[in-house]
Amino acid sequence: MRLILFGPPGVGKGTQAKLLSAKLSIPHISTGDMLREAANEQTELSKKAKAIMDTGHLVSDDIMIGIIRDVMQSPKCRNGFILDGFPRTLPQAKALSSVLSELHLKLDVVINMEIDDEEVVQRLSKRLTCKGCGTIYNLNIDRLPDTAKCPKCGGSLYQREDDKPETVRKRLRVYSDSTSPVKEYYRGLGLLKNVHGIGGIEEIHHQILSLLSHR
Numbered sequence: 001m002r003l004i005l006f007g008p009p010g011v012g013k014g015t016q017a018k019l020l021s022a023k024l025s026i027p028h029i030s031t032g033d034m035l036r037e038a039a040n041e042q043t044e045l046s047k048k049a050k051a052i053m054d055t056g057h058l059v060s061d062d063i064m065i066g067i068i069r070d071v072m073q074s075p076k077c078r079n080g081f082i083l084d085g086f087p088r089t090l091p092q093a094k095a096l097s098s099v100l101s102e103l104h105l106k107l108d109v110v111i112n113m114e115i116d117d118e119e120v121v122q123r124l125s126k127r128l129t130c131k132g133c134g135t136i137y138n139l140n141i142d143r144l145p146d147t148a149k150c151p152k153c154g155g156s157l158y159q160r161e162d163d164k165p166e167t168v169r170k171r172l173r174v175y176s177d178s179t180s181p182v183k184e185y186y187r188g189l190g191l192l193k194n195v196h197g198i199g200g201i202e203e204i205h206h207q208i209l210s211l212l213s214h215r
C-alpha cells in the first residue's frame with residue numbers, strides 16, 4: 001500500500017504513521033528522516049541537499065523530489081510506503097504525481113487527519129521539552145513529579161517557542177494556506193479520506209484501518 005498522511009502540527013500524525021508502518025509492514029517516510037539519511041550518503045543529490053541544509057536554508061522542491069524518487073526506488077519501499085510531511089504545496093503534489101507515474105507506481109489513498117485549531121493549541125501549549133536529552137512531555141498525559149526537571153536525565157524543562165499559543169496559531173494558518181490546495185487536488189483525484197483526530201491513539205488507529213479496508 002502507498003499512502004500519504006496529512007495533518008496539522010499536534011494532530012498525532014507521527015504516532016499514527018508509526019502504528020500503520022508496523023501494522024502494514026511498510027516504511028514510514030518523513031521528510032526530516034529522508035533528508036537526514038540523504039545527508040549521510042555520497043550521491044550528487046545528497047551532497048547538494050547537505051550543503052543547503054548546512055547553511056540553514058530549505059531544500060528546493062527539485063532536490064526534494066529527486067531524493068523522494070531515490071527512496072521510492074529503494075528495496076525498502078518495494079511493498080509500499082507511508083509518506084509524511086510531503087507534499088506540502090500544490091506544485092509538490094503535482095511533481096510527486098509525475099514521479100509516481102514515471103516509476104509506474106500508484107498512490108492508494110491520502111489520509112487527512114482533521115482537528116479543531118484550538119484543540120491543537122491546547123495540546124501543544126501543554127508540551128515541555130528537556131534541554132538535556134530532548135524528550136518531549138505533555139502535561140495532560142505525563143505525570144511529572146517536577147515540571148522544572150526531566151525525570152530521565154534531570155535536565156531543565158522548558159516550553160519551546162513554536163509550542164506557545166500565538167506561535168501555534170500562526171503555524172496552523174501557514175499549514176492551512178499551503179495545504180488546502182493540496183487536499184483539493186487529491187480530493188479531485190478521488191484519493192482524499194478524512195479521519196477525525198480527536199480520541200485515543202488506538203481509537204484513531206482503528207478508524208484509519210477501517211477506512212483503509214473500505215477504500
